[in-house]
Amino acid sequence: MTADAQGSTASVGKAAVAVLLGAAIFIVDTLTPLDYAIAVLYVLVVLLSADFLEERGIWSVAFICIGLTVVGFLVGHVENFTTGAVVRFAISLCAIMVAAFLELSNKSANGRLASQAALLDLTHDAIFVRDPANIITYWNRGAEQLYGWTAGDAVGRHANDLLKTRFPADLARINACLIESGRWEGEVTQTKRDGSDVTIQSRWSLQRDRHGKARATMETNSDVTQHRAAEQNLRKAQAELAHVTRVTTLGELAASIAHETSQPLAAIVSNGEAGMRWLNREAPNVDAAKASLEKMVGSARRAHEVIARLRALARRSDAELLPISLNEVIEECLALIHREMEDRRIELELSMDPSLPTILGDRVQLQQVIINLVMNAMQAMTRPGAPRLLRITTGAESADADMAVLQVIDTGTGFAPEVADKLFTAFQTTKTDGMGMGLSISRSIVEAHSGQISASPNPRGGAIFVVRLPVDRKRGEA
Ligand code: ADP
Numbered sequence: 019m020t021a022d023a024q025g026s027t028a029s030v031g032k033a034a035v036a037v038l039l040g041a042a043i044f045i046v047d048t049l050t051p052l053d054y055a056i057a058v059l060y061v062l063v064v065l066l067s068a069d070f071l072e073e074r075g076i077w078s079v080a081f082i083c084i085g086l087t088v089v090g091f092l093v094g095h096v097e098n099f100t101t102g103a104v105v106r107f108a109i110s111l112c113a114i115m116v117a118a119f120l121e122l123s124n125k126s127a128n129g130r131l132a133s134q135a136a137l138l139d140l141t142h143d144a145i146f147v148r149d150p151a152n153i154i155t156y157w158n159r160g161a162e163q164l165y166g167w168t169a170g171d172a173v174g175r176h177a178n179d180l181l182k183t184r185f186p187a188d189l190a191r192i193n194a195c196l197i198e199s200g201r202w203e204g205e206v207t208q209t210k211r212d213g214s215d216v217t218i219q220s221r222w223s224l225q226r227d228r229h230g231k232a233r234a235t236m237e238t239n240s241d242v243t244q245h246r247a248a249e250q251n252l253r254k255a256q257a258e259l260a261h262v263t264r265v266t267t268l269g270e271l272a273a274s275i276a277h278e279t280s281q282p283l284a285a286i287v288s289n290g291e292a293g294m295r296w297l298n299r300e301a302p303n304v305d306a307a308k309a310s311l312e313k314m315v316g317s318a319r320r321a322h323e324v325i326a327r328l329r330a331l332a333r334r335s336d337a338e339l340l341p342i343s344l345n346e347v348i349e350e351c352l353a354l355i356h357r358e359m360e361d362r363r364i365e366l367e368l369s370m371d372p373s374l375p376t377i378l379g380d381r382v383q384l385q386q387v388i389i390n391l392v393m394n395a396m397q398a399m400t401r402p403g404a405p406r407l408l409r410i411t412t413g414a415e416s417a418d419a420d421m422a423v424l425q426v427i428d429t430g431t432g433f434a435p436e437v438a439d440k441l442f443t444a445f446q447t448t449k450t451d452g453m454g455m456g457l458s459i460s461r462s463i464v465e466a467h468s469g470q471i472s473a474s475p476n477p478r479g480g481a482i483f484v485v486r487l488p489v490d491r492k493r494g495e496a
Contacts, residue, residue, distance in 0.1 A: 019458070023283040024028055025216050025436075025494075028070075028439040029069075029070035032066055032067075032069050033042075033067075033070060034069050034366070035066060036063050036066040036067050036489075038291070039059075039062060039063050039066065040060065040063045040082070040083065040086065043056060043057065043059045043060055043063070043086075044086045044089075044090060044222055047087070047090035048089065048090040048093045048094055049096065052351040053103075053106075054106070054459070055101065055106035055107075055109050055110050055113075056085075056090075056110075057087040057090060057091075057106075057107070057110035057111075057114075058109060058110045059085075060083035060086065060087060060110065060113075060114050061113050061114060061117040062084055062112060063079060064076065064079055064080050064083060064117045064118050064121060064212045065117060065121060065468055068121040068122075068124075068125060071093050073122055073125070075417050076118055076121060076122055077118060077122075077386075079118075080114055080117070080118035081494070082117065083114050084111055084114055084115070084142075084169075084402040086110060087107065087110050087114065091103070091107045095107075102311060103368035108110070115238050116329075118323040132159070132171060135156070138156075138158045138160075139158050139159040139160070141158070141160055142160055142240075143160050143238050143239060143240050144158065144160040144161035144163070144165065144238075144239040144240070144241075145158040145160060145161060145237065145238050146158065146161050146172065146177070146237055147234050147235065147237075148177045148234065148235050148237070148238075149233075149234055150232050150234075150235075151176075152176050152177045152178060153171050153174060153175070153176060153177070154172050154174065154175055154176075154177050154180070155234065156173070156236075157169040157172040157173055157174060159238070162341050164210030164216070164239070164241055164337050165181065165208070165211055165282050165299070166212055167180070167211050167385075168456045169228070169298070175489075177237075179209040181209060182208060182272075183206050183208050184206060184207040184208075185204070185206055186204050186205055186206065187204070192204070196222055196224050196235065196329055197224070197232060198299065198452070200223065200224045200226070200309075201221070201222060201223055201224070202220075202221075202222040203220070203221045203222070204220060204427050205217060205218065205219055205220070205242070206218050206220050207238075213302040215243075216241050216243050217241070217242050217243045217246045218237070218239045218240065218241060218242065219239070219240050219242045220237055220239045221237070221238045221239075222235050222237050222238075223235070225234045237372075250415070255335070256459070256462055257334070257336070258334070258453065259459065260383070260386060260462075260463065261334045262333055263386075263390075263453065263455050263459055264332070264386050265331075266383075267386070267389055267393065267456075268328065268331060268332060268455070270393065271354060271355065271358055271389075271393075273357070273358070273361070274354065274355060274356070274357035274358035274361070275324070275328060275354060275357075277357040278324045278353065278354065278356070278357055279321050279325060282318065282320040282321035282324075282331070282401065283317075283321055285313065285314075285317040286314050286317045286318055286321070289310045289311070289313040289314040290310070290314055290319065291305075292306075292310045293307045293310035293311050293314070294303045298309060303381045304367065307374070323353075323362075324353065327350055327353070327354060327385075328354070330381070330382050330383060331354075331382055331386070333382075335382065337383055337466065338379055339378045339379060339467070340378070340379070340380075341376045341377070341490045342376065342377060342378075342381055342382070342384075343376055343377075344374055344377055344379075344412055344424060344487065345370045345371075345374055345412055346381070347381060347384050347385055347388065348368075348370065348388055348410060348424070350366075350381075350385060351385050351388045351389050352392075353390065354388060354393055355393070355396075357363070358393075358396065358464040359396065359408070362396050362400075362406070363398070363406055364396055364406045364407075364408050365405075365406055365407050365408065366408050366410070367407060367408070367410070368409075368411075369409065369410070369411040369412075370411070370412045370456070371411075371412050371413040371414065373414075374412050374413065374414055374422055375414060375422060375489040375490065375492055376397075376469070376489065376490045377422050377487045377488065377489055378488070378490040379467055379487065380463075380467075383463045383466075383467075384463070384467075384487075386459070386463065386486065387460040387463050387464060388426075388458070390457070390459070390460050391426040391460065391483050391485075392408070392410070392426060392459070393456075394407050394456065394483075395426055395427075395428035395481070395483075396408065396428075396431060397430075397449065398428055398430025398432070398480065398481065399428055399429060399430040399431075399480070400430075401430075401431065404429065404430075405429045405479075406429065407428070407429045408428050408429075409425070409426075409427040409428075410424070410425070410426055410427075411424070411425045411427070412424050412425075414489070415486065420488060420489060420491075421469075421486045421487065421488055421489065422434070422486070422487050422488075422489050423484060423485070423486050423487075424486075424487070425482060425483070425484050426482075426483045426485075427476055427480065427481075427483075427486075428476065428480040428481055428483060429476065429478065429479055429481045430479075430480045431480070432475050432476060432479055432481050433448075433475070433479050433481060438473055438474065438475070441457050441473050442457045442461040442471070442473075443458060444458040446458075447460075450462050457471075457473075462487075464485055464487070467488070468487075469485060469486050469487040469488060470485075470486045471483065471484070471485045471486075472484050
């Protein structure tokens with residue numbers, strides 16, 4: 019049976035009860051000589067009729083009851099017209115009228131509330147209300163569509179049990195924030211009726227009573243599952259692209275890297291040979307052999323470090339934000355590029371602030387940014403006869419020392435100011451063999467670190483690239 023059919027059967031039942039009750043009151047009132055205001059009981063008939071009738075119907079029932087009261091009064095008291103009977107008659111009439119009036123104003127207030135609540139069904143958001151014990155008291159159509167439970171299924175259930183909500187922080191802390199500010203907003207994971215999980219952007223608003231005590235919480239929830247999945251795919255694609263360009267850059271640096279590894283390897287061989295000679299003497303010089311061995315170990319370590327850095331750069335790994343020193347990251351990059359600089363006869367001026375606070379960063383990603391900026395600067399300084407000065411500086415931003423600032427300044431060709439705002443756009447290149455991805459990837463890396471990257475012309479010719487990264491507050495203060 020549908021809800022409509024059920025409703026009309028119930029109305030017929032109530033109407034029958036009202037008619038029988040009215041008839042019973044009339045018979046008792048008219049035919050029995052009781053000195054009570056029996057007709058007051060017509061109020062019950064009016065109240066019953068309000069459950070299934072509209073305004074006109076309720077007034078009609080009230081007037082019928084008044085008519086029956088009048089008939090009952092006339093029949094019962096026509097020969098015995100006492101003051102008491104008249105008072106009881108008047109009380110009954112008043113009671114019937116007042117009951118009809120109150121029922122009607124109650125009905126219209128309920129109607130207004132119902133139409134306001136119906137507005138909440140128009141929104142696509144899932145909205146539900148829960149009482150302080152977390153029991154659901156209201157569930158809109160959006161919630162029915164999102165979660166799969168009808169209002170009938172959900173109302174009366176414990177919200178967190180029904181939706182198996184997983185919160186981003188301790189629930190006690192979230193509730194404390196809600197009680198204090200009256201609001202909370204965050205991302206939660208919930209389970210739908212079909213068992214699938216959804217990522218929900220949830221906004222809570224607290225309703226308080228006159229004494230400020232929590233009365234109800236309204237949750238407005240929107241499904242951001244697809245949005246988050248798309249973001250994750252985008253991040254994955256960006257990471258893959260960043261990896262490809264990193265490996266491409268390593269290819270460009272192959273000669274420099276080969277030198278950085280072959281040099282310590284050659285040193286290992288020559289120190290090994292020297293050590294052997296010291297030992298093969300007629301009177302072996304153990305101290306000198308030991309010194310050669312120590313140099314061998316030092317060179318082997320250097321080669322190992324270069325290879326370890328290379329492997330880290332070539333590996334495809336997820337970003338990992340750790341407290342790191344920006345100065346150290348720069349030095350690690352220079353160890354790889356150093357030879358390339360020499361080959362290009364670039365003069366390097368390094369000015370690093372030794373008191374620079376630690377930043378929270380992914381070492382490999384930041385190396386990629388720095389290598390890209392330095393490579394671009396070197397590639398811009400190829401004009402014969404022109405100065406080839408590369409300045410790399412670090413420092414804390416003077417305003418509030420909240421930002422670590424890296425500057426890469428060259429004296430190259432520079433770029434026209436009108437293209438400055440397009441430099442960070444993908445596939446913007448002026449190089450015949452360029453991909454135009456370096457700066458665009460650098461920007462996404464820096465922004466993922468909550469930082470900024472910008473470029474401006476160097477007043478003395480060339481370009482200035484500035485990277486600003488937030489310092490790791492916890493470490494910075496320590
Ligand atoms: P690519 O190096 O493959 O061209 P990038 O995104 O790293 O890609 O650089 C985009 C463009 O920005 C370069 O082609 C160049 O025109 C310009 N550019 C970048 N750095 C500098 C610089 N230091 N001086 C002058 N122009 C630069």
